Amino acid sequence: MVELLIVIGLTIILVTATVPIYGSLQVKAQLSETSAQIAQSLRSARQNAIAGYFNNAYGVYFGNTVSPNFYTIYQGTSYATRSSSFDRVNTLDNAVSIVNVSLTTTTGGIDINFSKGLGVPNNIGSLNLTHSVQGSSTISVNALGKIQEQ
Numbered sequence: 771m772v773e774l775l776i777v778i779g780l781t782i783i784l785v786t787a788t789v790p791i792y793g794s795l796q797v798k799a800q801l802s803e804t805s806a807q808i809a810q811s812l813r814s815a816r817q818n819a820i821a822g823y824f825n826n827a828y829g830v831y832f833g834n835t836v837s838p839n840f841y842t843i844y845q846g847t848s849y850a851t852r853s854s855s856f857d858r859v860n861t862l863d864n865a866v867s868i869v870n871v872s873l874t875t876t877t878g879g880i881d882i883n884f885s886k887g888l889g890v891p892n893n894i895g896s897l898n899l900t901h902s903v904q905g906s907s908t909i910s911v912n913a914l915g916k917i918q919e920q
Contacts, residue, residue: 819884829883834868
Protein backbone atom coordinates (compact mmCIF):
# COMPACT_ATOMS: atom_id res chain seq x y z
CA MET A 771 0.00 0.00 0.00
CA VAL A 772 2.81 2.42 0.86
CA GLU A 773 4.55 1.56 -2.43
CA LEU A 774 1.41 2.44 -4.36
CA LEU A 775 1.17 5.83 -2.65
CA ILE A 776 4.84 6.51 -3.46
CA VAL A 777 4.29 5.62 -7.13
CA ILE A 778 1.17 7.81 -7.33
CA GLY A 779 3.03 10.68 -5.63
CA LEU A 780 5.97 10.42 -8.03
CA THR A 781 3.62 10.29 -11.01
CA ILE A 782 1.84 13.45 -9.86
CA ILE A 783 5.18 15.24 -9.39
CA LEU A 784 6.38 14.23 -12.88
CA VAL A 785 3.13 15.27 -14.54
CA THR A 786 3.13 18.60 -12.71
CA ALA A 787 6.72 19.26 -13.79
CA THR A 788 6.17 18.39 -17.47
CA VAL A 789 2.96 20.37 -18.15
CA PRO A 790 4.69 23.81 -18.28
CA ILE A 791 7.47 22.41 -20.47
CA TYR A 792 4.96 20.92 -22.90
CA GLY A 793 3.00 24.17 -23.04
CA SER A 794 6.15 26.14 -23.88
CA LEU A 795 7.10 23.69 -26.62
CA GLN A 796 3.63 23.92 -28.10
CA VAL A 797 3.84 27.74 -28.25
CA LYS A 798 7.28 27.62 -29.90
CA ALA A 799 6.10 25.02 -32.42
CA GLN A 800 2.99 27.03 -33.32
CA LEU A 801 5.05 30.20 -33.88
CA SER A 802 7.75 28.35 -35.82
CA GLU A 803 5.22 26.61 -38.06
CA THR A 804 3.35 29.84 -38.85
CA SER A 805 6.62 31.65 -39.61
CA ALA A 806 7.75 28.87 -41.94
CA GLN A 807 4.38 28.86 -43.75
CA ILE A 808 4.48 32.62 -44.34
CA ALA A 809 8.11 32.54 -45.53
CA GLN A 810 7.27 29.70 -47.90
CA SER A 811 4.23 31.59 -49.21
CA LEU A 812 6.45 34.60 -49.96
CA ARG A 813 8.98 32.35 -51.71
CA SER A 814 6.22 30.66 -53.71
CA ALA A 815 4.79 34.01 -54.85
CA ARG A 816 8.28 35.14 -55.89
CA GLN A 817 8.94 31.93 -57.83
CA ASN A 818 5.58 32.21 -59.63
CA ALA A 819 6.45 35.80 -60.59
CA ILE A 820 9.93 34.84 -61.84
CA ALA A 821 8.47 32.00 -63.89
CA GLY A 822 5.83 34.33 -65.29
CA TYR A 823 3.13 31.84 -64.33
CA PHE A 824 -0.05 32.87 -66.21
CA ASN A 825 2.04 35.80 -67.54
CA ASN A 826 1.57 37.76 -64.32
CA ALA A 827 3.19 39.16 -61.18
CA TYR A 828 2.41 37.61 -57.78
CA GLY A 829 2.33 38.86 -54.23
CA VAL A 830 1.33 38.31 -50.64
CA TYR A 831 -1.01 40.62 -48.76
CA PHE A 832 -0.99 40.67 -44.95
CA GLY A 833 -4.24 41.69 -43.27
CA ASN A 834 -2.87 42.74 -39.89
CA THR A 835 -5.58 45.22 -38.94
CA VAL A 836 -8.36 42.65 -38.46
CA SER A 837 -8.63 39.82 -35.99
CA PRO A 838 -7.68 37.11 -36.62
CA ASN A 839 -4.84 38.23 -38.89
CA PHE A 840 -4.59 36.64 -42.33
CA TYR A 841 -2.41 36.61 -45.41
CA THR A 842 -3.39 36.10 -49.04
CA ILE A 843 -1.25 34.85 -51.91
CA TYR A 844 -2.58 36.59 -55.00
CA GLN A 845 -2.01 37.01 -58.74
CA GLY A 846 -1.63 40.54 -60.11
CA THR A 847 0.46 43.69 -59.80
CA SER A 848 -1.12 44.69 -56.47
CA TYR A 849 -3.64 43.40 -53.97
CA ALA A 850 -6.11 46.12 -55.00
CA THR A 851 -6.00 45.15 -58.70
CA ARG A 852 -5.55 41.40 -58.29
CA SER A 853 -7.53 38.62 -59.92
CA SER A 854 -9.40 37.42 -56.82
CA SER A 855 -10.26 34.06 -58.39
CA PHE A 856 -6.62 33.02 -57.82
CA ASP A 857 -6.53 34.08 -54.13
CA ARG A 858 -5.27 31.64 -51.51
CA VAL A 859 -6.31 33.02 -48.12
CA ASN A 860 -4.68 31.73 -44.93
CA THR A 861 -6.00 32.73 -41.51
CA LEU A 862 -3.64 32.79 -38.53
CA ASP A 863 -4.50 31.31 -35.16
CA ASN A 864 -5.85 33.90 -32.74
CA ALA A 865 -2.73 33.49 -30.61
CA VAL A 866 -0.41 34.63 -33.43
CA SER A 867 -0.43 38.17 -34.81
CA ILE A 868 1.45 40.07 -37.51
CA VAL A 869 3.26 43.23 -36.41
CA ASN A 870 4.77 45.50 -39.04
CA VAL A 871 8.35 46.54 -38.41
CA SER A 872 9.54 48.38 -41.50
CA LEU A 873 7.35 47.50 -44.48
CA THR A 874 5.25 50.12 -46.26
CA THR A 875 1.58 49.71 -45.45
CA THR A 876 -1.37 50.16 -47.75
CA THR A 877 -4.97 50.68 -46.74
CA GLY A 878 -5.74 47.94 -44.27
CA GLY A 879 -2.53 45.89 -44.51
CA ILE A 880 0.87 45.12 -45.97
CA ASP A 881 1.28 44.30 -49.65
CA ILE A 882 4.46 42.64 -50.97
CA ASN A 883 4.39 42.14 -54.73
CA PHE A 884 7.07 40.47 -56.85
CA SER A 885 7.62 41.72 -60.41
CA LYS A 886 6.98 39.40 -63.34
CA GLY A 887 10.19 37.89 -64.71
CA LEU A 888 12.64 39.29 -62.15
CA GLY A 889 10.87 38.66 -58.84
CA VAL A 890 11.93 42.05 -57.45
CA PRO A 891 9.73 43.06 -54.50
CA ASN A 892 7.91 46.40 -54.41
CA ASN A 893 8.16 46.48 -50.61
CA ILE A 894 11.25 45.65 -48.57
CA GLY A 895 11.76 45.37 -44.83
CA SER A 896 10.62 43.17 -41.96
CA LEU A 897 7.56 42.00 -40.14
CA ASN A 898 7.25 40.23 -36.81
CA LEU A 899 5.00 37.39 -35.81
CA THR A 900 4.21 37.51 -32.12
CA HIS A 901 2.53 34.90 -29.96
CA SER A 902 0.09 36.02 -27.29
CA VAL A 903 1.82 33.84 -24.68
CA GLN A 904 5.50 34.35 -25.52
CA GLY A 905 7.97 34.63 -28.34
CA SER A 906 8.29 36.30 -31.69
CA SER A 907 9.74 35.57 -35.11
CA THR A 908 10.97 38.00 -37.79
CA ILE A 909 10.56 37.60 -41.54
CA SER A 910 12.58 39.91 -43.80
CA VAL A 911 12.43 40.66 -47.52
CA ASN A 912 15.48 42.35 -49.07
CA ALA A 913 15.78 44.41 -52.28
CA LEU A 914 16.63 41.32 -54.35
CA GLY A 915 13.61 39.39 -53.07
CA LYS A 916 15.44 37.10 -50.66
CA ILE A 917 13.17 36.01 -47.81
CA GLN A 918 14.73 35.24 -44.42
CA GLU A 919 13.29 33.90 -41.17
CA GLN A 920 14.96 34.87 -37.91
